[in-house]
Amino acid sequence: MTTTRICSLSGYHPVATDALLEVDELRAGRRVARALKGFGAWFLAAVVCVFIPVAHFLLVPACLVGAVSVLVLRLRARSLVVRAHGVCPDCGVEQDLDVLGPWRGQPRAVSCRACHRGLELRVR
Numbered sequence: 399m400t401t402t403r404i405c406s407l408s409g410y411h412p413v414a415t416d417a418l419l420e421v422d423e424l425r426a427g428r429r430v431a432r433a434l435k436g437f438g439a440w441f442l443a444a445v446v447c448v449f450i451p452v453a454h455f456l457l458v459p460a461c462l463v464g465a466v467s468v469l470v471l472r473l474r475a476r477s478l479v480v481r482a483h484g485v486c487p488d489c490g491v492e493q494d495l496d497v498l499g500p501w502r503g504q505p506r507a508v509s510c511r512a513c514h515r516g517l518e519l520r521v522r
């Protein structure tokens with residue numbers, strides 16, 4: 399289920415602008431399926447690396463650590479940002495914002511694609 403949230407985008411300019419955030423709320427079943435899919439991909443990479451001479455001493459443990467890391471991170475992600483759009487308060491350019499991925503509702507640092515200044519995105 400995707401929900402839209404109105405956020406404020408602030409920068410050096412004293413007046414913040416609005417930004418729209420589309421967040422996909424992950425239910426437990428989807429969250430577990432997503433986590434197992436990521437774990438499976440990394441585990442499959444570890445199995446493939448077993449057949450690489452010498453390098454398998456490093457690659458297999460690294461892939462297994464990656465598999466467990468992906469499993470834990472994806473199980474913790476309760477919502478994902480699927481689209482973020484706003485107007486830079488400093489230069490006024492309307493743009494898609496680079497905040498895709500897990501969303502925890504905390505203020506998040508983004509940068510403007512046009513003027514490259516640091517901005518802060520926070521939920522109202």
Ligand SMILES: [Zn+2]
Nearest residue numbers: 486489510513
């Ligand atoms: Zn800008």
